[in-house]
Amino acid sequence: MAEFVMNAGGERFRFASLKELMAKASPLRSGDQLAGLAALSDHQRVAAQMALAELPLSHFLNEALIPYEQDEVTRLIVDSHDAQAFKAIAHMNVGDLRNYLLNEQVGAAELAALAPAFMPEMLAAVSKLMRIQDLILVASKCEVVTAFRNTLGLSGTLSTRLQPNHPTDDPAGVAASILDGLLYANGDAVIGINPATDNLQAVTTLMKMLDEVIQHYQIPTQSCVLSHVTTHLEAISLGAPVDLVFQSIAGTEQANQGFGINLALLDEAYIAALSLKRGTKGNNVMYFETGQGSALSSNSHHGVDQQTCEARAYAVARRYKPLLVNTVVGFIGPEYLYNGKQIIRAGLEDHFCGKLMGLPMGCDICYTNHADADQDDMDMLLVQLVSAGVNFIMGIPGSDDIMLNYQTTSFHDALFARQISGKKPAPEFEAWLQQQQITDDHGHLALKQQLPKAFDVVSKELRK
Amino acid sequence: MSDDKSNSLVTKPALAELVIENPWRSLQKHTNARIALGRAGSSLPTKAHLAFQLAHAQARDAVLMPLDYQQLAEDLAHFDLGVKHLRSQACDRSTYLQRPDLGRLLDEPSKQTLANDLASYDIVLVLTEGLSSAAIGENASSMLAAFLPRVVGLGLSIAPLIIVEQGRVAVGDDVAHALGAKMVAILVGERPGLSSPDSLGIYFTYQAYPGIEEAKRNCLSNIRSAGMSVDDAAFRLAYLIEQANQLGYSGVELKDKTESSNAKVGQNFLLP
Incomplete structure (x- = not known):
């Protein structure tokens, strides 16, 4: 294991290992403090960043943060690394990589070609040297397009997951939120519900309900019930209508064990999902959620800082060519990301690392009530992520998730983001919205006092 | 111009x-979501x-308003059990929010206070603001008023009421252990939802000790005027205590058979 020394501002700093160097170079966040990994002073942090800038990228091929023998995520990262693609950047150090990524000549094609050359740790390292504007600029060059029943991630588009959660999964309550979302032009990334329980029957009931709604209204979108991957496998074997298979994932083998998964199980689920062939525009069939702090929360971080653990989770995601990857950035609470400033930076870091690895990144721009954050902080992150080209965000009635008790972006927020950026929903979904006269030719909401004709059955309910 | x-x-x-x-x-009649x-x-x-x-x-x-401990102590004095005022190792609110590990531990003077109590008790009741001072301020006294007569009815000995400043759920384990109490129930303010700032939770553990697994606890949640009533919560908690005292364990294996499904089920009106 290498030792790193850096003289900075008249003081000499030592870092005993690569993982210590990376942790000390991380911009301040409460989770790294909780783990006892954070820099002890701002001075030490910048010294670590300077040392990291001088580190050759090839060093990451030789020093694993978590030993190869102990961790299947490390094995996945090492074994899937594309040495041929890496040749183009093998002569760079981390600081050079930052300079290269910022170059105007480097665009979507170059970044897509380099995606298999990037180990997640390299991207985590370079992100630690970046300001917010760097994270935005570089990520905005990437275009990661995926497809199932519509086409997501095209530049110039911004999609939303319609999240119609209800504390008891009451069908009328879920239906009310779905209707609200559709009529506010949301739901092209997925109509995805967090079930109140992981009970198989309850989950398959919701799957059927979402499927019937999508079929009846001919909505060019896909459904997902965010239950455990094993529940999906059972549902598939029972013939339930599964569009996307969902799972929460993390960046270490042990943390994934805490989620009740490993790569073999994910392989099995991926094959099962592909076999259904329910996609019409493409066959990206997986939906993953991640978030900084998940490895530490199960004490499975191996002394690796939380942002680097998060980037490693993207190596797991990448294996399965997902339709959607969602970093749920502020959900975990203030012991990992204390305030709006920490949440905002983390969201942009995750989006940057994921995009450069070639993933269709979205972000659950969110906070809990015990975090020092509010709607203004979320507006800042939303605007910044839209500038960075985020593929999708959440959409929920009035920002208030009454089941999970946290606040995320609302249907209105998505309309705001589209309005200021000129971005549109996925093209197939946009055509449907216009056909239903929910939006006009300019993409503005057109609906006033009359529901669309296709929703006559709802009008009957309203007259009750 | x-x-x-x-x-x-x-x-x-x-x-x-x-x-x-x-x-x-x-359609707002079907959901509390902000549609x-x-x-x-x-x-x-x-x-x-x-x-x-x-x-x-x-x-x-x-989350942030300090609990009025003096008022709480005065309210609890009416129950004639005695009241002890203790502290966790989280010295202030900002530390509490960032260091859940410290909120789970009693500070040294508090442990000493409990060690000096040589009596043995069947159950100790602990109150801590957790993440919502409003939950304790608004619901704790009425919860105890509904619950204590039921414990007395079970013939169990009750320790002095314990207030812990800046505590997490697991601080109850430290209290029970230091006091040598057989069972502990901790009343704690839950993480406030946007529409439920005053929600009280109760965690019950049989033979708690520092570091006991979460799976050994039973939990009652969402106790507040617009959620589970204090009478319902008192009935369920007394049931859990009675069962645990007979069976010798608490947690996931101890099922709350008082559970009744009274949720109204609506129809999906989006389909014909």
């Missing part, structure tokens, strides 16, 4: 047209925006 020109640009917009209401408002809020342009109308800000302010206040 003449006034006439500006007047012709903005021609007295009709107030009734500033907000576009949604015709599906009546059919209407729109100003594409954005939230002023009324819905401020309603949200109010709910968030109340939730933040519940």
Whole structure:
């Protein structure tokens, strides 16, 4: 294991290992403090960043943060690394990589070609040297397009997951939120519900309900019930209508064990999902959620800082060519990301690392009530992520998730983001919205006092 | 610049047209989700925006406003069990929020206070603000008033009531261990939801010790005026205590058979 020394501002700093160097170079966040990994002073942090800038990228091929023998995520990262693609950047150090990524000549094609050359740790390292504007600029060059029943991630588009959660999964309550979302032009990334329980029957009931709604209204979108991957496998074997298979994932083998998964199980689920062939525009069939702090929360971080653990989770995601990857950035609470400033930076870091690895990144721009954050902080992150080209965000009635008790972006927020950026929903979904006269030719909401004709059955309910 | 020109640009917009209401408002009967809020342009109308800000302010206040410990101690004194006032190792609110590990441990003077109590007890009741001082301030006394007669009815000996400043659920394990109490129930303010800033939780553990697994606890959640009533919670907690005392364990294996499914099930009205 290498030792790193850096003289900075008249003081000499030592870092005993690569993982210590990376942790000390991380911009301040409460989770790294909780783990006892954070820099002890701002001075030490910048010294670590300077040392990291001088580190050759090839060093990451030789020093694993978590030993190869102990961790299947490390094995996945090492074994899937594309040495041929890496040749183009093998002569760079981390600081050079930052300079290269910022170059105007480097665009979507170059970044897509380099995606298999990037180990997640390299991207985590370079992100630690970046300001917010760097994270935005570089990520905005990437275009990661995926497809199932519509086409997501095209530049110039911004999609939303319609999240119609209800504390008891009451069908009328879920239906009310779905209707609200559709009529506010949301739901092209997925109509995805967090079930109140992981009970198989309850989950398959919701799957059927979402499927019937999508079929009846001919909505060019896909459904997902965010239950455990094993529940999906059972549902598939029972013939339930599964569009996307969902799972929460993390960046270490042990943390994934805490989620009740490993790569073999994910392989099995991926094959099962592909076999259904329910996609019409493409066959990206997986939906993953991640978030900084998940490895530490199960004490499975191996002394690796939380942002680097998060980037490693993207190596797991990448294996399965997902339709959607969602970093749920502020959900975990203030012991990992204390305030709006920490949440905002983390969201942009995750989006940057994921995009450069070639993933269709979205972000659950969110906070809990015990975090020092509010709607203004979320507006800042939303605007910044839209500038960075985020593929999708959440959409929920009035920002208030009454089941999970946290606040995320609302249907209105998505309309705001589209309005200021000129971005549109996925093209197939946009055509449907216009056909239903929910939006006009300019993409503005057109609906006033009359529901669309296709929703006559709802009008009957309203007259009750 | 003449006034006439500006007047012709903005021609007295009709107030009734500033907000576009949604015709599906009546669906609010099916859910507490914030549906059919209407729109100003594409954005939230002023009324819905401020309603949200109010709910968030109340939730933040519940997290940050200090609990009035003196008032609480006075209220608890009426139960004639004695009251002890202890502290966790989280010295202030900011530390508490960032260091859950410290909120789980009693500080040294508090441990000493308990070690000096040589009596043995069947059950100790602990109160801590957790993440919502409003939950304890508004619900704890009425919860105890509903619950204590039931414990007395079971013939169990009850320790002095314990207030812990800045505690997490597991601080109850430290209390039970230091006091040598057989069972512990901790009343704790839950993480406030936007529409539920005052929600009280109760965690019950049989033979707790520092570091006991979470799976050994039973939990009652969402105790507040608009959620589970204190009478219902008192009935369920007494049931759990009686069962645990007979069976010799608590946790996932001890099923709350009082559970009744009284949720109304609505229909999916999106389909014919």
